[in-house]
Amino acid sequence: MKAFDLFRPKDLFQAFSRLELNQHETVLKSGGTDLLIWIKKGLVSPKEVVDLSSIDSLNEIEVKEGEGILIGTNVSLNRIIDHPEMKRRFPALIEACETHSDAVLRNKATLVGNVCSAVPSGDTIPPLLCYEAEAVVQTSCSKRHLPLPRLIIGPRKKSISKTEIVTHLWIPLPKADLSVGAYRRASRRRALDLAQAAVACTLFQHRGERDFRLAVGALSPIPVRVSEGERILNETSNIDEKIADRVADAVLKAIQPITDVRGSREFRFAVTVELVRESLSLCLTRAKTEEGCY
Amino acid sequence: MPKHALSFVLNGETVDWEVETNATLLQALRENGVTSVKRGCEEGECGACTVVIDELAQKSCLVLALEVEGKSVLTVEGLPAAPGKLHPIQQAFVDEGAVQCGFCTPGFSMTTYAFLKTHPNPTDEEIRHALSGNLCRCTGYLSIIKAVKTAAEALSKPIVAGEGGEGDVR
Incomplete structure (x- = not known):
């Protein structure tokens, strides 16, 4: 691993002083499970690492x-x-x-x-x-x-x-009587792998009012909320398969998947439809079985 | 590159070493003779370098040596066992044929040690989940899962007077 200086501040004051002194040559570390790999691979070459993991607060x-x-x-x-x-x-x-x-x-x-x-x-x-x-x-x-x-x-x-x-x-913490959610992702293996596509679906319920939220990862340059999908869900009292299909269509319109080592653009479009259906269905099932859990 | 002083408890004894700022705990341990800790992928994927730091299993290739200042690090060399005996986890790995080439075994042993502390009666699913960050290319895992169950049973047996003392392995 390329050489770097390591600064382990005891508090935020020490950390800020260091950053102000050496800002262009410093990177921050907490757990470091990404950073150390990036340094080993030469993706980043900091002169100094400021290790926040030494700050108890x-x-x-x-x-x-x-x-x-x-x-x-x-x-x-x-x-x-x-x-x-x-x-x-x-x-x-x-x-x-x-x-x-x-x-x-x-x-x-x-x-x-x-x-x-x-x-x-x-x-x-x-x-x-x-x-x-x-x-x-x-x-x-x-x-x-x-x-x-x-x-x-x-x-x-x-x-x-x-x-x-x-x-x-x-x-x-939103006002809610119930909070349920699901996160579903596609990856080649369960542990130690990055997502090929991922969908999070959450539902807050408060005095009969429902608030669905939907977001996706690994399908665009940054993970995004899909507001059109949320609108469809929040305007519908009876969510059936047709509605789920409309939500999946809204998600497909909001994403720009790429082809890379983990999967093709076409695969990502196809698997996203399944992940949307699955996470939505899990959310609805959990809402029925976990009432009052909030 | 200048070296920095590092003081921590290794397998129950305080050690004072000199390490470079970019040295991982894996490198520091091996350079100081603790060679049970294996250098595999060095990217946190294989788990061969797993040690226990302050009760938690950690992959030492992704821990900077200087991060363990003042902490307690346990490797298989420090697994408590009665004189002349293996620790029940190690014995279970031997008895169940969970060791073939043996390269992954120290890492599996340390993950298992930390896991059984918090899950004394684990299910198969819990064991699979706990060991998901340790790779073995020989055994096919079934014997390892069996060994963890056997170790859990051995560790749950009451200590018989006279057999405990230094050899209390819990």
Whole structure:
């Protein structure tokens, strides 16, 4: 692995000072399960790695009742999976975390890291889009919330500057009696593989009102919400196969899949139809069987 | 490249090493003689380098050595066993024919060790899920899954007075 300096700050103040000093030659690391591979492959060649995993204050999951859940940059995917409130409120995210890499790597890989890697196939991004998660972006003197569609602007590209750090993710808690969801993806093997196509479908129900959300991954330069598909679902009281087909058509119109080593453009179009049907059907079944789980 | 001081607990004993900033824990362990930790893919895919850090299984090729400062690292060399005996996980792998070339075995053993701590009575499905990040090119996995079940049974047996002590392997 190419040589680099390693800076392990004890707090955010130290991290910001370092970034302001060396901003053009520094990359941030949390879990590092993507970054170390990218360095080994020569995809990035930082002069210095600032390792946020040494900052204890970024290890927390904080539930703010009635408002939202704040997840620190160092929270691993397995800690998300094991957190009872996350499981209850954001089931599609849990399913996506369980699909990511394998049970051992998930001890190291972090949720914020998966978002910040900003790869088109990032498993946790489609459900986070459904849940309208925001990145908490800080500098030494400012703090702002950035919705994920404004953070991720291209494959491996984020909109934030080199002196900013995504310190947390904020997931708002909508008023709901019921939250169900599903994440379905196609990949060549179950563990340790990237998605060929992925669909997240979530449903919040509040006093009889239903709010469906739909997002896809690995099918366009960045994961996206499919608002036309959501409109069809939210305007229909009786969702049958014909409606599911209309939703799948709306998804196909919203994506631009490519042919690459993991699958062809044609395969991706075909499998997307199945993933939409499957995730929608799972969502509806779970809504019937898990009533009151929110 | 300048070296940096690293102090951590390896298999129950504090060690002080000098490592380069870009050294992975895998490299540091092997360079310091802990060769049970195998260098396979070095991309987190194969699990041959799995160790247990503070109770969690981790792939040491994707951990920087300096990240374990002050932490506790366990490799198969440190699996607690009665004098002259193998740890029940290792014994189960031997008994069930779960070792052929043996290259993946230390990694499987450490993943199994961390897994059985939290899942003392695992189902087949839970075992498959837990081991999904460890690859074996010889056995076809069935004997490994059987070995994990056998190890779970052995570890769940009550300790008989006189057999425990240093040899308490839980």
